[in-house]
Amino acid sequence: MEIALDQQSERFLYHQVVDLICDMQQKGTLRPGDRIPSLRQLAERLDISVPTVKQGYLELERLGLVEARPKSGYFLCASQARMNTPRKPKQTTYAVPVGRQEMIEQVHANVHQRSALPLAICNPVSALPPHKALARNMRRVISLAGEQALGYGPLNGFLPLRRQLAFRYLDMGVMMDPEQLVITNGAQEALTIALMLLAKPGDVIAVESPCYFGILELIEGLGMLVYEIPVCPDDGLTADDVQRALDSQPVDAQPIKACIFSTSITNPLGAKLQEENKKAIVELLESRDIGLIEDDVYGDLYFGESRGLPAQLYSQKGLVITCSSFSKTAAPSHRIGWLLSPRFAPQAARLKRALSCTSSLLNQWTMSEYMASGEYERYVRQLREVLKLNMQRMKAKVEAAFPKETRVSSPHGGAVLWLELSRKVNGAQLFQQALEQGISVMPGTLFSASDKYRHCIRLSYGVSWTLDVEKGIERLSLLARS
Numbered sequence: 001m002e003i004a005l006d007q008q009s010e011r012f013l014y015h016q017v018v019d020l021i022c023d024m025q026q027k028g029t030l031r032p033g034d035r036i037p038s039l040r041q042l043a044e045r046l047d048i049s050v051p052t053v054k055q056g057y058l059e060l061e062r063l064g065l066v067e068a069r070p071k072s073g074y075f076l077c078a079s080q081a082r083m084n085t086p087r088k089p090k091q092t093t094y095a096v097p098v099g100r101q102e103m104i105e106q107v108h109a110n111v112h113q114r115s116a117l118p119l120a121i122c123n124p125v126s127a128l129p130p131h132k133a134l135a136r137n138m139r140r141v142i143s144l145a146g147e148q149a150l151g152y153g154p155l156n157g158f159l160p161l162r163r164q165l166a167f168r169y170l171d172m173g174v175m176m177d178p179e180q181l182v183i184t185n186g187a188q189e190a191l192t193i194a195l196m197l198l199a200k201p202g203d204v205i206a207v208e209s210p211c212y213f214g215i216l217e218l219i220e221g222l223g224m225l226v227y228e229i230p231v232c233p234d235d236g237l238t239a240d241d242v243q244r245a246l247d248s249q250p251v252d253a254q255p256i257k258a259c260i261f262s263t264s265i266t267n268p269l270g271a272k273l274q275e276e277n278k279k280a281i282v283e284l285l286e287s288r289d290i291g292l293i294e295d296d297v298y299g300d301l302y303f304g305e306s307r308g309l310p311a312q313l314y315s316q317k318g319l320v321i322t323c324s325s326f327s328k329t330a331a332p333s334h335r336i337g338w339l340l341s342p343r344f345a346p347q348a349a350r351l352k353r354a355l356s357c358t359s360s361l362l363n364q365w366t367m368s369e370y371m372a373s374g375e376y377e378r379y380v381r382q383l384r385e386v387l388k389l390n391m392q393r394m395k396a397k398v399e400a401a402f403p404k405e406t407r408v409s410s411p412h413g414g415a416v417l418w419l420e421l422s423r424k425v426n427g428a429q430l431f432q433q434a435l436e437q438g439i440s441v442m443p444g445t446l447f448s449a450s451d452k453y454r455h456c457i458r459l460s461y462g463v464s465w466t467l468d469v470e471k472g473i474e475r476l477s478l479l480a481r482s
């Protein structure tokens, strides 16, 4: 068999060694229990150093795929504990009020403790902090623009940044005018504006389930009702699911007014929406004049071959409003997000002005320089690699340590794992006990307006990977067992 590594690739050579052994296993060239090539053999064959192969083999050991036997070499593990993916819950038929604000407040008050192992908050850039590059770009902006960079900017956003975003959308096939973009304070403000544009208090909003709790809190804050559509842990939402949800509402029920769906990578499941489903969902919703707010904050953090395309691409009637931000790929503290809508941009700009006037000009300017230099694209490519590796490490650790009836997601991107524990486990209690042991996790209850995920937790692998993380997961598994 012809084997070679790509010396020009941005993927580290030792990662490529990991890929190679995994590939040989998947193709059946290597079977469980087989001895894998020795360090020296593989190094010679691939024309790389022995320490590089060793680093790859150590990573394979960490992933639970390979074991080292003293004086015998490395072997493919005979049994690799693989857990099932979480179950898809049943569709409910009624919309309900949310009522999660108080609980979210309590959780937030605790999870930001600096001393705790931060597995609760999803902050992907923590895995590879870009602060030095951002600081350099920010200093450059201040030295070039002086006090202008510290003043108020244009109300709908800094034009060079809107242009950079328009170029990126063009790469994804979406032709747009920068005037159709409004810069916001993070994706959360974009979602707020979109929801205020499409619905009013008392209206029913369909969301995927489990759903990012910030969206549930927003729906609650605006006095709307939520209708949860269960998501398949792998493929995300399907057009059939949405059709069934629309058709299964009782005749006396209030109709769905708008939907908020993650159209690339979902949080917390890390599911990836299939393009044909995405297109069919847009067509279905537009045929019934239902607006779709697409939340695309994790779109760039995919682990597969290519990025999911924005649902905006498939819109014929302009009822899709795209919301996203740089919070997951640059700096959440910058609070730079955007809303894209060829149809609603002027109204969105008015609402933005009324809500918060404008977003930080210095941060917008910094981001536009960072993008224009090409650094942003390079960084996001590296971040994806690091997150994918962290995901594999965390998943391997969970599979080795947690009780075998645990179900764990197989994310296609993003920075979180979703664990479905035994129904006897109360995720809220586990959250408290874990905090007492210096570990913060997100209790599953926050991800639905009902109690259906009370035995679930969400863990973030958007962290710098250390022994402490591995030990933390082990401690957590002991709590789950007890």
Ligand SMILES: Cc1ncc(COP(=O)(O)O)c(C=O)c1O
Residues within 6 Å of the ligand: 122, 185, 186, 187, 188, 189, 212, 214, 262, 267, 295, 297, 324, 325, 326, 327, 328, 332, 336, 337
């Ligand atoms: C799915 C999802 N949407 C929106 C947001 C809000 O993003 P931002 O921090 O840019 O407001 C988050 C943040 O965690 C998220 O996970």
